[in-house]
Amino acid sequence: MTEERSSREDLGTRLRDARKYCGFSQEEVARHLSVSRSAVSLMESGSRSVNAMELGRLARLYQRSMESLTGTVSSESGSESVGLLARATAELSERDRQEVLRFAEFLRSRSSTSD
């Protein structure tokens, strides 16, 4: 909950910075998103969550990538293996695929440090 809150606040801060950088008022942004101005204020203070579509429109309005707004790293360098695994197992039988997935699940649960 506290964790949730802090990253929402970070997002809010970035949103506010981006908006001010572009010279928009909350009112204008509100109209752009079809929400009330107070909603925008709450978003920027982290007291209201921003949904995916709103994030998309904001990114477009502010000329920024979504990632730069949320602060998430698009792709952690270490493992691009996920897609490849899926591709590989797609050709196996339903049975064997299940095996592989089970094993992968096992590995995931074993090393719970990373995602």
Add this chain to the structure above:
Amino acid sequence: MTEERSSREDLGTRLRDARKYCGFSQEEVARHLSVSRSAVSLMESGSRSVNAMELGRLARLYQRSMESLTGTVSSESGSESVGLLARATAELSERDRQEVLRFAEFLRSRSSTSD
């Protein structure tokens, strides 16, 4: 409203495709997001909105960009002028900047077709 709904369904479909491609169950994704499994099901059917943070974590889990999940185009080719404008006005006096913004606002309200 109908518009809102359809793009949420699109997002849901992409989320479901991505999840299946990676071989995850809704249960696993739910744990990853710290939500109930039913929530994931509703997300994928478009009956529940996905907030920014959830979208971020999903993008990371599925090894995809947020844009590819929401289907939004990161930057519409036509106008990269917004950032530039902001940069330019940053050096003006408070007064003059207000003038410019007022003018920009006027232009925006004039041609209400685009964003």
Add this chain to the structure above:
DNA sequence: CGATGGCGTCCGAAAATCAAACAAGATCGT
């Protein structure tokens, strides 16, 4: 100094979300 614009915050009403529960279909192990 009055007016205006931008913003934060509070409020009750309305909507969204929650998790738990059940049903259904598929696949598994034996």
Add this chain to the structure above:
DNA sequence: ACGATCTTGTTTGATTTTCGGACGCCATCG
């Protein structure tokens, strides 16, 4: 083939969030 297990969709009523309007505050404008 049969029961066990897994995965998913859907419903339900309680809870939480969000809504937009209103108010006050502060800065700037005229």
